[in-house]
Amino acid sequence: MPIVRNTPSDVYYPIHHNPTRDIMFNKILIANRGEIALRVIRTCKEMGIKTVAVYSTADRESLHVRFADEAVCIGPAPSKESYLKIPNIIAAAEITNADAIHPGYGFLSENATFSKVCKENGIKFIGASPEMIEAMGDKSSAKQTMRDAGVPTIPGSDGLLESLEDAIEIANKIKYPIMMKATAGGGGKGMRICKNDDDVREAWDKTRREALAAFGNDGMYMEKFVEEPRHIEIQIAGDQYGKACHLSERDCSIQRRHQKLVEETPSPFMTDELREKMGQAAIKAAEAVKYEGVGTVEFLVDKNRDFYFMEMNTRIQVEHTITEEVINYDLVKEQIKLAAGEPISGRNYYPKMHAIQCRINAEDPFKNFAPSPGKITSYHSPGGHGVRLDTHAYAGYVIPPHYDSMISKLIVVAQTREEAITKMERALDEYIIEGIKTTIPFHQRLMKNAKFREGDFTTKFMDTFEM
Numbered sequence: 001m002p003i004v005r006n007t008p009s010d011v012y013y014p015i016h017h018n019p020t021r022d023i024m025f026n027k028i029l030i031a032n033r034g035e036i037a038l039r040v041i042r043t044c045k046e047m048g049i050k051t052v053a054v055y056s057t058a059d060r061e062s063l064h065v066r067f068a069d070e071a072v073c074i075g076p077a078p079s080k081e082s083y084l085k086i087p088n089i090i091a092a093a094e095i096t097n098a099d100a101i102h103p104g105y106g107f108l109s110e111n112a113t114f115s116k117v118c119k120e121n122g123i124k125f126i127g128a129s130p131e132m133i134e135a136m137g138d139k140s141s142a143k144q145t146m147r148d149a150g151v152p153t154i155p156g157s158d159g160l161l162e163s164l165e166d167a168i169e170i171a172n173k174i175k176y177p178i179m180m181k182a183t184a185g186g187g188g189k190g191m192r193i194c195k196n197d198d199d200v201r202e203a204w205d206k207t208r209r210e211a212l213a214a215f216g217n218d219g220m221y222m223e224k225f226v227e228e229p230r231h232i233e234i235q236i237a238g239d240q241y242g243k244a245c246h247l248s249e250r251d252c253s254i255q256r257r258h259q260k261l262v263e264e265t266p267s268p269f270m271t272d273e274l275r276e277k278m279g280q281a282a283i284k285a286a287e288a289v290k291y292e293g294v295g296t297v298e299f300l301v302d303k304n305r306d307f308y309f310m311e312m313n314t315r316i317q318v319e320h321t322i323t324e325e326v327i328n329y330d331l332v333k334e335q336i337k338l339a340a341g342e343p344i345s346g347r348n349y350y351p352k353m354h355a356i357q358c359r360i361n362a363e364d365p366f367k368n369f370a371p372s373p374g375k376i377t378s379y380h381s382p383g384g385h386g387v388r389l390d391t392h393a394y395a396g397y398v399i400p401p402h403y404d405s406m407i408s409k410l411i412v413v414a415q416t417r418e419e420a421i422t423k424m425e426r427a428l429d430e431y432i433i434e435g436i437k438t439t440i441p442f443h444q445r446l447m448k449n450a451k452f453r454e455g456d457f458t459t460k461f462m463d464t465f466e467m
Helices: 034-047 063-067 086-095 112-120 130-137 139-148 164-174 197-215 272-288 320-327 331-339 417-430 440-448 450-454
Strands: 027-030 050-056 070-075 100-102 178-186 189-194 220-224 230-238 244-256 259-265 293-301 307-313 354-361 378-380 387-391 406-414 432-434
Touching: 027 034, 027 086, 034 050, 034 063, 034 331, 034 387, 034 406, 050 063, 050 086, 070 086, 086 112, 100 331, 112 130, 130 139, 130 307, 139 178, 139 220, 139 272, 139 307, 164 178, 164 197, 164 220, 178 197, 189 197, 197 220, 230 272, 230 307, 230 331, 244 272, 244 320, 259 320, 259 440, 272 293, 272 307, 293 331, 320 331, 320 354, 320 387, 320 406, 354 417, 354 440, 406 417, 417 440, 440 450
Parallel strands: 027 050, 027 100, 050 070
Antiparallel strands: 178 189, 178 220, 230 244, 230 293, 244 259, 259 354, 293 307, 354 406, 378 432, 387 406
C-alpha cells in the first residue's frame, strides 16, 4: 500500500481500496513495446489478469512478446504502421477478447482519438478520458484551466497568439527573455527562446513551420522564460469520484534537449514548505479537472523557489519507478484499480528514503549521443540490495533503429541521497552491455560530478557538462 500522511507528522495512512468491489479486468492488451510493456505484464500477472502483447515485425524477439499470455503482430517496423495504427490495435483486442487496453507511455498513451475509439468499442482505456486528454494536451487551454483553478502559472499570452504584432507586444509587456511554444508541442519540439523583438520575428516563422510539420498544428503561445529553472513534477492519482491525492515530487532537471536523463526523489532543491505548497497545487489541479488515473503535474521552479504550472501528463511516466521505490507500492497496479472503478483515499506523501533513476540508452555519449542500434553481444545486469532494473534487453537481442533508444531504467533506493549516489555508482560499474554503445559512461561521470553530488543543478546543467 502507498503510505501517505495528512500533515508533516509521524501519523501515516495507507491509500486503500474498497474490498467489496469485484470489478476487475479479465484480460489487458498492452499497446506498447519494450520495457514498459514488460513492466505492465508483470503487474497483470501478479493481479491474476491475462495479458496480450502487440508487436511489430522488428520486435518479434522482444521479451514482452515472450512473457505475455498471447501476442499479436500488428504490422511492420515503422511506428505509423504498427504501434500508432489504431485499427490494428483495436482488431488485436477484439480477436483476443481483451476488455481493457493499457497504453504505457509514448505512442498512443495521450491520444484522445485512441481513448475515444476504445470507449466506442467497449474496451476500457487505462488512462485519461478523451475529453481530459484534449483539455490537458492543448497547452494553451490547460494553462487557462490551471489559472482558473488557482494554480500558479507562468506569465504569458492569454491563449494563442493571433499575429506577429500581438506576439511582440506581449513579449515587451512581460519582459524578455520569453519562450515561444507550440500549443501541440512536446519532446522539446516547437519551442524557442527569444531575447528581443528580432528573435520573436524569426521564431514566428521558423517555430510555426516546425510545429506544423511535427504536430499538424501551428498554433503558438508565449511564456515568460524562467531563469535557472528546476523541472519538478508531482505524482498524482485520481479516481472516478472526483478525489485525488499526490505522492510527492520527482526532480527531472538533468535533461538534454528537453529529454530527461536522470530523475530522483525527493528533490535536493525542495524544502518542506515548498513540497507542501506544490503538493497542494497538484491536488488542486487534479481535482479541478476531475482527473482519473495516474499522472503528473509538472512545474518549473525558479531560483527563488517560485513555481509555475508547465503541463499535466495524463499517463504513467517513465520515471514512475522511483516513486514506487520510496513508497513501496506498484503504481501500475494503482492505475489498473482506478480504471476498474475503485476509489482512493489519502493525501500528501512525504518521502523518507531517496531513489535515483538513470535512463540507459543505446547512444554514444562521446559522439554527441548519436544513436547506436545493433546486436547486444554480451549482457550482465547489476543487482544487490536496493537495486532495480527495468529492461527488455538481453544478450543476443537486437536494438532496432525504428524506436526510442532506451534500453533500460536503472533504479536505486537508499536511506539518503549520498548513499543512493554511491549505490548507483556501484550498480553502473556492474552493468555490462557490449556490442553497442550506451550511456552508461555518461552516468558514471555524472555520479562523480561535484555539482550533481551537491544538488547544485538546473535544466541547463547539460549545456556545460563535458564527457
